[in-house]
Amino acid sequence: MLKSYLGERMLYFTTSNAQLAEQINVRTARLQKEMWLAIVGPASDQPTPAAALVVGGMNDVLNSQGYTQAAWWNRIPAAAWALLFSIGIFCNVLIGYFVQDRSAFLLWILPIALAISLFLIADIDCPLRGVIRVYPQNLESLANSLRSQ
Numbered sequence: 001m002l003k004s005y006l007g008e009r010m011l012y013f014t015t016s017n018a019q020l021a022e023q024i025n026v027r028t029a030r031l032q033k034e035m036w037l038a039i040v041g042p043a044s045d046q047p048t049p050a051a052a053l054v055v056g057g058m059n060d061v062l063n064s065q066g067y068t069q070a071a072w073w074n075r076i077p078a079a080a081w082a083l084l085f086s087i088g089i090f091c092n093v094l095i096g097y098f099v100q101d102r103s104a105f106l107l108w109i110l111p112i113a114l115a116i117s118l119f120l121i122a123d124i125d126c127p128l129r130g131v132i133r134v135y136p137q138n139l140e141s142l143a144n145s146l147r148s149q
Helices: 002-014 018-045 049-073 078-098 104-125 137-147
Strands: none
Touching: 002 018, 002 049, 002 137, 018 049, 078 104
């Protein structure tokens, strides 16, 4: 079950299809429930220190998925985006107003730098879409270690 769960988590990070990601979340939730029931039953029948470690470890596995999901759901608020854009526009207006020689090079430095910065912030804020992709290197190394055993 843990290998199947690991495969689902890796697939979630590598897909860009929102519908497929939702299906993966459903399968992940089912696997989480099955793994938890497989651990809690024997641990409650024979509460030993080793069983407590196994329950704690499984709890950490399930919590890590929850923490990742919460980080992906907690996006930059609209008010912060509005503030970023208004500061950008205001700074560009001030630069354009106060540039004495009206050099085209100087007039384009700030807008281009600002556009690139906002693009990168927006791209990082949308992990399932965009140019910057998060690769699950830690999950890949765990899968490799499980295959070797």
